[in-house]
Amino acid sequence: MSEIVVLRDGSGPEVLLVHGGAGPRTTWRAIAPLADRWTLAYVHRRGYPPSPPPHKRQDFAVDALDLAPLLIGRPHVVAHSYGALGTLIAAAAAPGSVRSLTLIEPPLNYLVPDDPEVARLERLGDKVLAQGMNTASTELREFLHLTGAPIDDGPPPEDVVAGVRRAHGGRPTSEARPQLDAIRDAGVPVLVASGDHAAAYERICDALADALSGERSVHPGAGHFVAAAPGFAERLETFLYKNVTGTGRTSPTR
Incomplete structure (x- = not known):
């Protein structure tokens, strides 16, 4: 398969940014100032120029294959929505290749059954x-x-x-079953963030943070695009600095 495109800006430890249904510019615009202290690596998933189109459809399993070689340098990874599905699959396959994981409102609905x-x-x-x-x-x-x-x-x-x-035609999120225990058992530091705009997302994020023994953060004001919410960039950078060496998980906090 043709390789996806990653555009980098800034200097310092690498933060790999994986967008969901909206493109990188829309998803990550508000945290662009972090490039003063971090190398922001903007992933363009298949179908989002300048990356090539998908061969068949949007598919989180293909995203995971695309992301795997990008983890070789042990970046911090920040992933939003549908993009978090492939990110979790790739991280579970090689948890030692991820310095930290920040997950923003991923559609892992199976974590909250009967709701x-x-x-x-x-x-x-x-x-x-x-x-x-x-x-x-x-x-x-x-x-x-x-x-x-x-x-x-x-x-x-x-x-x-x-x-x-x-x-349209993309792989349904209901089919995603990332191996969360592999990430938890490897001690990968995790931050799960939500925007306090929909009860369903809050419950999913609570369950995900519990499953990964991760930290939990809530940032109202920008709906599903939590990265644009007041205080998110500061919370993310605090988390990144705390785990800049990637030597182990910190104590869970909200």
Whole structure:
């Protein structure tokens, strides 16, 4: 397969940034000033120029294969939404290659079984992936709102439509089962962050932090795009500095 593109900015220890359904610019714009002290490595997943398009569909398993060689230098890794699925698979396969993991609202719905709000989030996500712009209008708008798309009462903006079409046919998040115990047992320092905008995401993130014995952080104000929320960049940098040597997990805190 053609290699994906990673664009780097700054100097210092490397922080590998893995976006989800939105591109790197939208996802990580607010933390760009960290390049004064860190090398920010912006991953462009398949289908997001200048990386090549996917051969068949968006697929977190393919993302994991793409990410694996990028872990050789033991970077810190920060991953958002769908991008966190491939990140977790890659990290579980080689936990010693990850200095730390920051995970932002990943759609690991299976971690909270029998919760009606989490189950609805999963159904909506899988339906939009399967049906794209043919998804019923009310359900499409609900999902787009949950995932932070800038929509109002009018037609969805052109870039939002393009994003839905790019994701159409993608591998459902309900199929993701990363080996979390491999990451936990290796003592990888973990921070799980959420935006306090949807109860389902809060419950998923609570469960994920418990499963990984990780730290937990909540940053309201930017919806699903938590990296843009007030205080997130400072919290992330505190976590990175605490684990800059990658020698072991710190005590879990909220």
